[in-house]
Amino acid sequence: MKKLSFSTIMLWAGMFFLYAPMFILVFYSFNESKLVTVWGGFSVKWYGELFRDQQILDAVGTSLQVAFYASTMAVILGTMAAFVMTRFARGWGKLTLSNMITAPLVMPEVITGLSLLLLFVHMADFLGWPAERGMLTVWIAHSTFCAAYVAVVVSSRLREIDRSVEEAAQDLGATPLKTFFQITVPMISPAIVAGWLLSFSLSLDDLVIASFASGPGATTLPMVVFSSVRMGVSPKINALATLIILMVSLIAFISWYFARRADAKQRSSSA
Amino acid sequence: MKKPLKFRLPKGQCWTIGVPYFWLLLFFALPFAIVLKISFSTPIIAIPPYEPLFQYAEESLNIMLNLGNYLLILDDSLYYNAYLGSLKMATISTLGCLLIGYPMAYAIARAPKSSQTLLVLLVMLPSWTSFLIRVYAWMGILSNNGVINNVLMWTGLISEPLQILNTNTAVYIGIIYTYLPFMILPLYATLSQLDMSLIEAASDLGSRSLNTFWKVTLPLSKGGVIAGSMLVFIPVVGEFVIPELLGGPDSLMIGKVLWQEFFNNRDWPVASALAIVMLGLLIIPITLFHRYQAREMEKTA
Secondary structure, eight states: OOOOOHHHHHHHHHHHHHHHHHHHHHHHTTBOSSSTTSOOOBOOHHHHHHHHOHHHHHHHHHHHHHHHHHHHHHHHHHHHHHHHHHHSOOOHHHHHHHHHHHGGGTSOHHHHHHHHHHHHHHHHHHHOOSSSOSHHHHHHHHHHHHHHHHHHHHHHHHHHSOHHHHHHHHHTTOOHHHHIIIIIHHHHHHHHHHHHHHHHHHHHHOOHHHHHHOOTTOOOHHHHHHHHHHTOOOHHHHHHHHHHHHHHHHHHHHHHHHHHHHHHHHHHHHO | OOOOOOOSOOHHHHHHHHHHHHHHIIIIIHHHHHHHHHTTSOBOSSSSSBOOSEEEETTEEEEOOOTHHHHHHHHOHHHHHHHHHHHHHHHHHHHHHHHHHHHHHHHHHHSOHHHHHHHHHHHHHHHHSOHHHHHHHHHHHHSTTSHHHHHHHHTTSOSSOOOOTTSHHHHHHHHHHHHHHHHHHHHHHHHHTSOHHHHHHHHHTTOOHHHHIIIIIHHHTHHHHHHHHHHHHHHHHTOOHHHHHHOOTTOOOHHHHHHIIIIISOOHHHHHHHHHHHHHHHHHHHHHHHHHHHHHHHHHO
């Protein structure tokens, strides 16, 4: 038998630490009892309650819309920035761009949220736009911080691909724009898909920045969850949590599948 | 080699640089300038709740820099303690993540190549699942009639429930739990690129495994340790949700105080000043992280 090393034991203990809370959550979502931690028999009644809660349903709609538009914008911005970071000559423009785009990765969320809100207030003062904060402002905020993640994912892919193909296309007379859309984009498409999905789940998940950037008209799902959780533990949230875990796992496995397929393709082409 | 600045870029390049550049200037750089500006203004009860900084009257431009907000931060022990609390929380959580995350990353890096991607995905998966939901899960686990207390009472180890929820211990557990994947990922990235022949050479020369670890493995993975630590340390300093949900009245953190100043007291200038000071404290860790990232990019380029 293989000897169990200390690090392997730690790996599995760590995995248990990461997953146990989520399994407990899923388990208790089927609890009949209103008391969250006392088992009262199997039931799916909290799922029924969840689907009758209009406030939650509205928030889900808002969140999905914001996440869709934000991740689309983030992919556009992030891919452009990644292209600049990997393909353009070194200069102050490139340096400040790459510093600015990766800054939201580590910036505390309260600072990003606060600064964006103050910007929107100022813009409303000077330009009369945005008249009130809502989905549009949350979209801007989310696009900005998700672009950082897309830029990192896409630029690492851009560095790996074979540049001679792009050069060949240009030698054969393709314009840079045509080369980009017909050669580069297909080659980095797995990274773009992965970046989009990552942005989508980041945007769905964000509470702090959305709380600062949104107005009365746009309440996202995390904001509803947060205010109800603050009031105390509710079994309805367990049911919601289970659905979220299910959906995110699905998205994660789809993006993993894309990444793996791309890897396999690359390996077979380079072999 | 230094290249002269290219003023006449081709049209396409102009757009490729211009669009993200303009967006980031407008929605990332400008907002910080505004926070800095408001941190110097006087709070009043109005909409917006602060006095304008620049006033043009009688042919003179008056700029009123109010240092009061910063003096208040220096003066009031509440803010001082909140900063201290945040830094302590961030330091201990970072160490905790490092102690748990390093062996995990090491085990993944030594696993067969075919299973490495899957293991990394398994580590990352929870962090894609709603962060709020996972903190909420701990509320149920740590509460007085939660899973941990139920198990401990059932085994007879304790006779009455331990108070874990609403204490600093709960905040530590929540933070380490949430940020662990961000520590493991950069550690794995450096450990998987480690040249194993160096470790073999050390053991061939008679070094024992622990000695090899301290003298060879750890120094070689320094970059990953720094990156992971910064990815945990910096956001934890500004953390708001975890202390709000798991912590008690005594778990004072600056993110929570800033949030309250802004939303409950509506004191925008003080909130801005708090953010500026927080950023000042984080300048060194942020620079460290950027330097690591720039080096990583050079390496793969």
